[in-house]
Amino acid sequence: MAKKETVKNAEKLVEMGMKGNDASHDEAHVWRVRDLALSLAREEGLASNPESMEIVELAALLHDIGDYKYLRDPSEEKVVEKFLELEGIEEHKKVKILRIIKGMGFKDELAGLENDQLFPEFGIVQDADRLDAIGAIGIARCFTFGGSRSRVLHDPAIQPRSDLSKEQYMKKDEQTTVNHFHEKLLKLKDLMKTKAGQKRAERRHRFMEEFLKEFYEEWDGRA
Secondary structure: OOOOHHHHHHHHHHHHHOOOOOHOHHHHHHHHHHHHHHHHHOOOOOOOOHHHHHHHHHHHOOOOOOOHHHHHHHHHHHHHHHHHOOOOOHHHHHHHHHHHHHHHOHHHHHHOOHHOOOHHHHHHHHHHHHHOOOHHHHHHHHHHHHHHHHOOOOOOOOOOOOOOOOOHHOOOOOHHHHHHHOHHHHHHHHHHHOOOHHHHHHHHHHHHHHHHHHHHHHHOOOO
């Protein structure tokens, strides 16, 4: 586990840096990802390695600081790096934490992240973040984010995009909230990197499938 003082400072940074974000990417999301990541790490046998647990906890806490979707100032992209330096985090740990944060997004997977860039802590934090994007919480977050961007709820005339590039995904031109399930959320189960993450994703994935089935039946007046 990370040093208590460093964790407290990271938590303060999260509270300050994510202030004003909608509820899909607020501090509660970060606390859930941190808890999930530590839980997955224990299931994956990392509990006996304090250094790994420290990397997992700090990367999970800091993973959404400077998120491109909420970037208000270009300088925010360097906030995490400066924080780790001020906290005196050893260089090899800092490198791993920054690699996790910079490479864990779905947009980066679309760009083709090489497997040789992966290491246990990376998969654990990424899986934790993706677990929070699916299931009941994922559904709530998806509609919260769509509403914050005044996105259309559903339009049968607008089909989900297939074979998305990183650039297309980031633009989200003329897309609906429900299409986001098909373009991203339903794909996450098969992109889990850890066995613990894969196991937990199964239940959350089924819940989303059941939700969408009911949603379409109600939309069409069949239920």
